Amino acid sequence: MTDQQTKMKILARQFGELKLKKNMSAFFPDKKNPFMWHISFKGPEDSEFQEGIYHCQMNLASYPDSPPEVMLLNESGAYVVNTNICIVGLTHYHPEGWTPGTSIEAIVTALQMLMQITTDRSGYGVIPTINSSDVKKYSDKSKVFTCKCGADHSKLFQ
Numbered sequence: 001m002t003d004q005q006t007k008m009k010i011l012a013r014q015f016g017e018l019k020l021k022k023n024m025s026a027f028f029p030d031k032k033n034p035f036m037w038h039i040s041f042k043g044p045e046d047s048e049f050q051e052g053i054y055h056c057q058m059n060l061a062s063y064p065d066s067p068p069e070v071m072l073l074n075e076s077g078a079y080v081v082n083t084n085i086c087i088v089g090l091t092h093y094h095p096e097g098w099t100p101g102t103s104i105e106a107i108v109t110a111l112q113m114l115m116q117i118t119t120d121r122s123g124y125g126v127i128p129t130i131n132s133s134d135v136k137k138y139s140d141k142s143k144v145f146t147c148k149c150g151a152d153h154s155k156l157f158q
């Protein structure tokens with residue numbers, strides 16, 4: 001088990017790294033809870049999601065020893081909102097496949113990748129069939145999405 005002090009150091013470093021990214025940024029929705037994060041990320045390039053900005057919540061209470069709980073908070077057409085998402089090896093449904101030390105950035109990257117995969121979309125929280133008109137509609141909405149955590153997509157990633 002990672003001790004509390006080491007855990008806080010790991011999280012602080014990763015939070016700082018995410019803040020420097022061009023396509024991801026992290027926020028604290030609850031200033032009293034350093035283990036609950038919100039992360040905005042751009043849709044994957046060269047995909048129908050590329051204009052969108054998506055907002056997820058990660059519960060990192062047992063990270064880095066176990067994978068986080070991850071859910072999307074705005075609609076994308078790829079994931080069910082407010083529902084924990086299953087990604088093999090990277091979310092809490094699969095503690096057995098978890099590699100301690102996996103970065104939060106790697107988990108967000110997997111979320112981006114899985115958005116555009118068209119086959120075997122069978123996991124929890126994953127919308128099985130992508131509907132392109134929904135994707136477009138949600139992508140337009142996502143650009144003006146705001147959250148109580150301070151995320152304002154109209155100002156992010158300019």
Ligand SMILES: [Zn+2]
Binds near residue numbers: 039149151
């Ligand atoms: Zn938020």
